[in-house]
Amino acid sequence: MTVGVKCTQDHLLNGRVSYAQPARGFRAGIEPILLAAAVPARPGERVLEAGSGAGAALLCLAARVPDLHGLGVECDPCLVSLANRNAEANGAAGLAFLAADIVAMPDAGTFDHALANPPYHPPDGTASPLASRTRAKRGEPGLLSAWARALASPLRHRGTLSFILPAGSLPDCLAAMAAAGCAASAILPLWPKPGRPAKLVLVRGVKGSRAKPRLLPGLALHEAGGGFTPAADAILRDGAVLQLD
Numbered sequence: 268m269t270v271g272v273k274c275t276q277d278h279l280l281n282g283r284v285s286y287a288q289p290a291r292g293f294r295a296g297i298e299p300i301l302l303a304a305a306v307p308a309r310p311g312e313r314v315l316e317a318g319s320g321a322g323a324a325l326l327c328l329a330a331r332v333p334d335l336h337g338l339g340v341e342c343d344p345c346l347v348s349l350a351n352r353n354a355e356a357n358g359a360a361g362l363a364f365l366a367a368d369i370v371a372m373p374d375a376g377t378f379d380h381a382l383a384n385p386p387y388h389p390p391d392g393t394a395s396p397l398a399s400r401t402r403a404k405r406g407e408p409g410l411l412s413a414w415a416r417a418l419a420s421p422l423r424h425r426g427t428l429s430f431i432l433p434a435g436s437l438p439d440c441l442a443a444m445a446a447a448g449c450a451a452s453a454i455l456p457l458w459p460k461p462g463r464p465a466k467l468v469l470v471r472g473v474k475g476s477r478a479k480p481r482l483l484p485g486l487a488l489h490e491a492g493g494g495f496t497p498a499a500d501a502i503l504r505d506g507a508v509l510q511l512d
Contacts, residue, residue, distance in 0.1 A: 272345050279323060281504040283330050285356050287349060288321045297488070297503055298384045298467070299324035301457065302431040303331070304502045304509035305469050310334045312379035315421060317369035317414050318342075322350030322362065324382060329359040331506045339364040340372050369417045381418035382429040385411055411436065412443040419447035419474060428472045429511075431457075434465045441480065444472040452478050453511040456485035471511045483511065 273290040279300060288294055303324045308314055310333050316325055319339025329335045341347050341364060350364035365372070369383075411432075418428055428449040430440055434456065444451050449472035456465035465485065486509070488499045501507040 272349070274349065279327055280330055280506045283506060284323075284326045285353070286321070286323060286326065287353055287356070288323075289346075289349070293320065295320065295323040298431050300327050300503050301467075301469065301509060302382055302384055302429060303327035304507065305429050305431075305455070305471065305511055306380050306382055307427060307508075307512070308332045308335060308380050312336070313377070314338070315375070315378040315381040315418060316340065317381070317383040317418055318385060319346075319350060319364055321346050322353045322364060324384070325350075325362050326353060326357055326359060327506065329354075329357070329362055331508070334361060335359075336361040337363070338375055338378075340367050340369045342366065342368055370413045372417065375421065377423050378421050378426060379423060380427045380429070381422055383414055383418060384431050385414050411439050412446060415440075415443040415447040415449065419444075419449045419472075422449070422474045424475045426474045428474065430470045431467060432470070434468050437468055437470070440468075440470050444470070447472075449474045450476055450478070451480040452476055453481050453483055455483040455509070455511055458485055458487045460489045460491055461487045462491075469509070469511065 274287045275290050277286045277288060279286050306328055308328060314337040316339045319341045322339055325337040325339050339350055344366040347364045347366040354362040432440055441451050451470050451472045453471045455469040457467040458465050486498060487496050490496055502509055
């Protein structure tokens with residue numbers, strides 16, 4: 268356990284992933300699992316994540332893709348320590364986590380895929396009493412553009428860049444990805460329930476692509492009466508792939 272941080276021992280993907288995370292502060296929801304399901308990684312490929320926290324997304328991706336090589340970049344050293352311990356506990360030898368700002372990350376070579384669940388609350392909103400949660404949730408102006416550039420830069424040609432973020436951030440996300448040379452190729456709305464407006468979207472871009480973005484049919488997360496839909500349950504519990512092709 269990370270010194271000075273009280274943790275809970277949880278599980279992801281119906282127990283396939285052992286996951287320790289801080290008892291207070293920013294805790295993993297379903298976003299990193301959905302994000303990992305949307306990354307089209309293959310065995311042996313290299314994946315870069317910004318804002319990796321305690322490692323939920325890369326751990327879920329490694330549980331699905333054998334021989335994955337992933338680097339998570341996180342500014343909170345306590346979370347980095349916890350993520351590295353989680354990787355070791357899950358036998359994910361190909362994962363490593365680095366304490367750094369993604370926009371100032373040292374050269375780490377070329378990657379096949381990049382992903383992020385970036386901070387999205389406005390900086391002038393009400394701050395959480397927990398500094399770690401504030402850092403994870405509140406983004407400064409221009410953060411999305413800076414993260415898109417930093418993640419796109421080390422990608423190989425035709426490598427993919429994937430974001431999960433609030434639906435209201437979609438225009439800024441599309442502009443940021445286009446400016447970074449990874450124009451969006453697919454947009455997938457995530458509806459809380461059938462007939463409800465999407466609160467989240469998954470967006471994938473391809474480096475060097477000139478294709479126009481496709482708005483996909485989307486995924487309803489919960490049934491009208493509660494509980495996950497079969498399609499969402501297959502992803503969140505069974506580790507199924509979320510197709511954006």
